[in-house]
Amino acid sequence: MRRRVVVTGLGSISALGPTAREFWSALSDGRPGIQPLQSAEPGSLRFSHGAEVRDFEPAAHLEPGQVELLDRFAQFAVVAAREAVRDAGLDWTPALRERTAVICGSAVGGQASQDAQFVELYRRSRDRVHPLTIPRVMSSAGASHVAMEFGLTGPAYSVSSACSSASHAIGQALWMVRDGRADVALTGGSEAPFGYASLKAWEALRVISTDTCRPFSRDRKGMILGEGAAMLVLEPLEEARARGARIYAELVGSGLSSDAHHITQPAVAGPARAMRAALEDGGLPPDAIGYINAHGTGTIGNDATETRAIVDVFGAHARSLAVSSTKSLHGHALGAAGALEAVATVLALHHGVLPPTANFTAPDPECDLDVVPNRAREARVDAALSNSFAFGGLNAVLALRAMPRNSD
Amino acid sequence: MNDTLTEQVVSALAKVKPGSANGISPDDTLESLKLDSLDTITLLFELEDRLGVSIPDEEARGVKTVGDIIECIRRLQRTALASP
Numbered sequence: 002m003r004r005r006v007v008v009t010g011l012g013s014i015s016a017l018g019p020t021a022r023e024f025w026s027a028l029s030d031g032r033p034g035i036q037p038l039q040s041a042e043p044g045s046l047r048f049s050h051g052a053e054v055r056d057f058e059p060a061a062h063l064e065p066g067q068v069e070l071l072d073r074f075a076q077f078a079v080v081a082a083r084e085a086v087r088d089a090g091l092d093w094t095p096a097l098r099e100r101t102a103v104i105c106g107s108a109v110g111g112q113a114s115q116d117a118q119f120v121e122l123y124r125r126s127r128d129r130v131h132p133l134t135i136p137r138v139m140s141s142a143g144a145s146h147v148a149m150e151f152g153l154t155g156p157a158y159s160v161s162s163a164c165s166s167a168s169h170a171i172g173q174a175l176w177m178v179r180d181g182r183a184d185v186a187l188t189g190g191s192e193a194p195f196g197y198a199s200l201k202a203w204e205a206l207r208v209i210s211t212d213t214c215r216p217f218s219r220d221r222k223g224m225i226l227g228e229g230a231a232m233l234v235l236e237p238l239e240e241a242r243a244r245g246a247r248i249y250a251e252l253v254g255s256g257l258s259s260d261a262h263h264i265t266q267p268a269v270a271g272p273a274r275a276m277r278a279a280l281e282d283g284g285l286p287p288d289a290i291g292y293i294n295a296h297g298t299g300t301i302g303n304d305a306t307e308t309r310a311i312v313d314v315f316g317a318h319a320r321s322l323a324v325s326s327t328k329s330l331h332g333h334a335l336g337a338a339g340a341l342e343a344v345a346t347v348l349a350l351h352h353g354v355l356p357p358t359a360n361f362t363a364p365d366p367e368c369d370l371d372v373v374p375n376r377a378r379e380a381r382v383d384a385a386l387s388n389s390f391a392f393g394g395l396n397a398v399l400a401l402r403a404m405p406r407n408s409d
Numbered sequence: 410m411n412d413t414l415t416e417q418v419v420s421a422l423a424k425v426k427p428g429s430a431n432g433i434s435p436d437d438t439l440e441s442l443k444l445d446s447l448d449t450i451t452l453l454f455e456l457e458d459r460l461g462v463s464i465p466d467e468e469a470r471g472v473k474t475v476g477d478i479i480e481c482i483r484r485l486q487r488t489a490l491a492s493p
Contacts, residue, residue, distance in 0.1 A: 048466075206450065207466050207469055207470075209466075211467070223466075264447065266445060266446060301470075302446070
């Protein structure tokens with residue numbers, strides 16, 4: 002069995018707003034969500050900015066008992082999943098619930114909850130931590146709470162591959178629906194990495210920009226951390242058509258590879274193989290691709306290496322592709338990044354508008370691609386890739402195709 | 410290469426990358442000593458701890474040789490002494 006798989010529901014919460022609609026509005030306006038950090042005292046870190054979710058009130062989304070039970074990362078997962086399910090207009094039956102998969106990415110899970118409890122233990126000399134610490138911290142809690150929210154009893158788990166987590170998750174979900182192992186998949190990623198200890202760990206790694214995130218710019222200084230969640234509803238094309246669902250785009254391929262090279266340094270060969278594998282899995286020739294949502298972290302190393310990998314795969318066609326990094330707008334949300342970027346790519350295909358690389362100042366000869374600087378561009382492209390290349394060389398690329406206009 | 414700061418750099422280098430500190434000179438590049446970016450930030454972290462300085466990211470990005478590290482720390486120490 003090989004079924005075509007389409008995206009019929011989207012949900013997102015990020016620094017760009019609490020819904021996918023606001024996410025897209027900020028992306029297409031080129032309006033970054035990067036602001037001075039609220040989670041840390043000014044001057045306590047070598048960097049000062051982040052893409053935090055502002056004004057999030059857990060009590061507005063969750064029952065009183067639930068607020069304590071869920072770490073922020075799992076709260077985001079539930080909020081985004083609700084929006085995606087509502088958007089897809091799914092009509093749950095007991096049989097469908099049993100045939101629905103939940104596959105969520107998260108790189109660090111409830112690290113902030115762990116941090117807070119360990120402060121009690123080590124600094125306040127309490128001899129115990131809260132009994133909900135383990136259920137809050139486990140990085141699979143997002144998948145569990147999403148499954149419980151809708152009573153979904155099919156396969157459910159989390160994927161953790163650092164900054165590729167959500168792209169690995171979505172790719173796995175694609176294959177499950179395509180192969181008939183599930184009839185619907187609710188998939189994406191969520192992350193909430195703004196605990197103080199976690200911020201200190203990022204500071205120590207010296208990869209965070211001291212101003213903002215300027216992917217592919219000559220004066221780029223690094224990444225900006227983000228947080229949030231995005232979830233997608235995947236289902237077979239035939240089922241979606243039969244129930245008259247709105248189809249945003251077709252998810253045609255997933256390509257995975259490992260660099261087997263270095264725990265933090267990027268490489269060219271692994272990402273290039275993942276892009277080729279995604280094209281092959283999706284049955285797309287390289288010249289069908291009109292847009293790539295780049296991994297584009299804004300570090301010196303990633304952006305130059307990713308450029309070389311794109312040129313390696315696409316040759317002369319690399320010059321006619323549009324490549325943008327929406328991390329310049331929503332920050333690098335780690336295990337949620339691939340999901341936010343998949344939503345950005347789906348909506349770019351759906352609306353015929355390519356989101357820009359924001360905060361762009363000047364071209365870098367090492368990144369000599371069309372990076373859609375600062376302003377979104379109207380362009381109907383047939384197919385697109387969404388790249389995720391994690392620390393430790395774990396690469397995951399998604400291939401998507403636009404649906405003909407009359408099937409909206 | 411025999412002042413205290415240099416000795417600290419040599420000793421930190423020996424800890425971070427065993428074998429790399431033998432017979433080094435200030436002109437040696439970190440690349441020639443086979444230090445990658447992760448080794449370099451680990452070396453700077455070690456030196457910050459030992460010498461009580463904080464090396465800004467901009468400065469950290471600029472160091473290419475052993476001499477650059479020594480110069481950078483010397484400059485930071487001078488600045489620290491100059492301010493009350």
